[in-house]
Amino acid sequence: MAKVIVVTSGKGGVGKTTTSAAIGTGLALRGFKTVIVDFDVGLRNLDLIMGCERRVVYDFVNLINGDSNLNQTLIKDKRSDNLFILPASQTRDKDALTVEGVERVLNELKETFDYIVCDSPAGIEKGAHLAMYFADEAVVVTNPEVSSVRDSDRMLGLLSSKSRRAENGEKIKENLLLTRYNPERVENGEMLSVSDVEDILSIPLLGVIPESQAVLKASNQGIPVIMDEKSDAGQAYSDAVERLLGKDIPHRFLEAQKKGLLQRLFGGR
Amino acid sequence: MTADTTLDLLDNDPVFHLKGGMLTMTLVELIRLAPDQFARQLAEKVEQAPNFFVDTPVVIALDKLNEPLTDLTLRHLLNLCRDHGLQPVALRGGEAFRELAQGANMVLLPPGRQRERSLDLPEPPPKPAPAPAVEIPPPPAAIAGKIITDPVRGGQQVYARGGDLIVMAPVSAGAELLADGHIHVYGPLRGRALAGVQGNQEARIFCQSLEAELVSIAGQYKVAEDLRKQQWKQAVQISLEGDSLKISGL
Numbered sequence: 001m002a003k004v005i006v007v008t009s010g011k012g013g014v015g016k017t018t019t020s021a022a023i024g025t026g027l028a029l030r031g032f033k034t035v036i037v038d039f040d041v042g043l044r045n046l047d048l049i050m051g052c053e054r055r056v057v058y059d060f061v062n063l064i065n066g067d068s069n070l071n072q073t074l075i076k077d078k079r080s081d082n083l084f085i086l087p088a089s090q091t092r093d094k095d096a097l098t099v100e101g102v103e104r105v106l107n108e109l110k111e112t113f114d115y116i117v118c119d120s121p122a123g124i125e126k127g128a129h130l131a132m133y134f135a136d137e138a139v140v141v142t143n144p145e146v147s148s149v150r151d152s153d154r155m156l157g158l159l160s161s162k163s164r165r166a167e168n169g170e171k172i173k174e175n176l177l178l179t180r181y182n183p184e185r186v187e188n189g190e191m192l193s194v195s196d197v198e199d200i201l202s203i204p205l206l207g208v209i210p211e212s213q214a215v216l217k218a219s220n221q222g223i224p225v226i227m228d229e230k231s232d233a234g235q236a237y238s239d240a241v242e243r244l245l246g247k248d249i250p251h252r253f254l255e256a257q258k259k260g261l262l263q264r265l266f267g268g269r
Numbered sequence: 270m271t272a273d274t275t276l277d278l279l280d281n282d283p284v285f286h287l288k289g290g291m292l293t294m295t296l297v298e299l300i301r302l303a304p305d306q307f308a309r310q311l312a313e314k315v316e317q318a319p320n321f322f323v324d325t326p327v328v329i330a331l332d333k334l335n336e337p338l339t340d341l342t343l344r345h346l347l348n349l350c351r352d353h354g355l356q357p358v359a360l361r362g363g364e365a366f367r368e369l370a371q372g373a374n375m376v377l378l379p380p381g382r383q384r385e386r387s388l389d390l391p392e393p394p395p396k397p398a399p400a401p402a403v404e405i406p407p408p409p410a411a412i413a414g415k416i417i418t419d420p421v422r423g424g425q426q427v428y429a430r431g432g433d434l435i436v437m438a439p440v441s442a443g444a445e446l447l448a449d450g451h452i453h454v455y456g457p458l459r460g461r462a463l464a465g466v467q468g469n470q471e472a473r474i475f476c477q478s479l480e481a482e483l484v485s486i487a488g489q490y491k492v493a494e495d496l497r498k499q500q501w502k503q504a505v506q507i508s509l510e511g512d513s514l515k516i517s518g519l
Contacts, residue, residue, distance in 0.1 A: 154443065200439075
């Protein structure tokens with residue numbers, strides 16, 4: 001039974017696309033046939049993060065309009081045979097998406113894939129609404145900062161009232177993914193702590209991704225950060241994928257690293 | 270002793286009492302016939318004090334009307350009233366309207382005297398942030414209370430019409446709770462809570478942790494800036510004493 005996971009947040013720039021790419025890749029590396037769908041029509045980014053921007057021919061809107069079929073439109077990832085990308089259109093806007101069209105495409109994808117990861121655009125308008133409407137599970141990406149938390153809260157409200165599952169009286173499984181977490185700044189009181197955010201949003205914590213140079217580097221290289229197994233962010237995303245699959249593993253990277261004397265003298269990092 | 274004899278004993282006990290009561294009713298006094306303007310002006314009035322008009326019984330007064338009123342126009346006006354939550358129960362204004370009243374299933378009341386005063390609308394409650402239309406469908410009629418077990422998120426609005434509202438989960442900043450009766454929150458209250466929205470001054474608000482943006486009882490309100498000065502993040506009850514809100518620990 002295929003599972004539709006939406007990666008959403010409300011606020012922009014918190015790491016939705018990075019997370020979609022990492023989680024999608026993580027699922028594929030664990031043997032699940034996975035497709036990542038870019039719902040950000042008009043502001044296409046997923047193809048860059050996944051490093052497949054030079055191979056985009058058709059897009060999501062073409063598929064909805066029937067200009068292309070699934071085989072022509074899906075881009076196969078070079079790193080994993082289980083991973084495919086459905087790019088958004090760059091020339092159209094979100095109005096090109098329709099409920100019926102999205103439903104038809106998702107149903108078609110469900111026939112062959114185990115996981116469908118929907119990368120939601122920012123905001124709460126049509127694109128974001130359609131990205132979450134058919135979801136079975138949601139990963140709410142939040143930065144430890146008040147406006148991001150408030151927007152995530154709003155998005156959780158929409159998930160529990162404006163989705164297909166909510167309309168049928170069912171629940172979407174909600175997961176909190178805290179990104180750009182910097183334990184040192186939390187200790188200095190400059191950033192909300194994990195427990196602050198959990199307290200406000202009161203949904204289960206899927207993972208905490210530390211603020212890391214590796215994320216920017218990975219984005220620019222077009223390699224999902226989860227492939228960078230040496231980096232803290234990559235490891236944290238791997239943990240999150242394991243938890244998404246039902247494993248219970250302890251959270252890492254929550255404490256500030258104690259710096260030794262030499263590190264302090266010569267400035268770590 | 271059998272059930273039959275018990276019944277006999279109670280046979281002569283009164284089942285009801287007839288009593289005289291004075292009820293205040295809102296009059297909608299028609300001055301001239303202009304359904305379109307009527308619709309617009311009524312909508313404006315309702316917007317000023319939405320809660321005041323919910324399920325309010327009204328009498329349509331036709332005494333001042335000098336134009337002939339047809340059955341069709343009357344029905345149209347009645348429907349407009351109902352659309353805005355008013356419940357027209359009677360027509361007022363002499364025998365000439367008896368047939369109209371019967372046709373519309375309304376009571377006909379005799380024309381009024383000159384002692385009526387024009388009605389002051391209650392002060393509108395503090396304007397809620399332009400929250401989007403209610404995201405949770407309105408409750409079915411005739412529910413005395415409402416229990417919510419899921420978190421109430423920012424942007425959501427929950428209204429317990431005609432009764433108490435009990436929330437057994439956190440209420441986020443930007444969420445809005447409304448009740449005609451009391452409001453209980455068994456979790457942190459970070460949004461807005463408005464109890465007694467139809468003017469019930471006895472209504473109270475109870476919460477486990479007061480972190481609200483705004484609390485209001487029967488239109489008297491306090492915002493977070495004032496609330497922070499006392500019992501912030503404490504378990505409290507809030508009641509109306511005279512013209513001000515009283516906050517006391519639980």
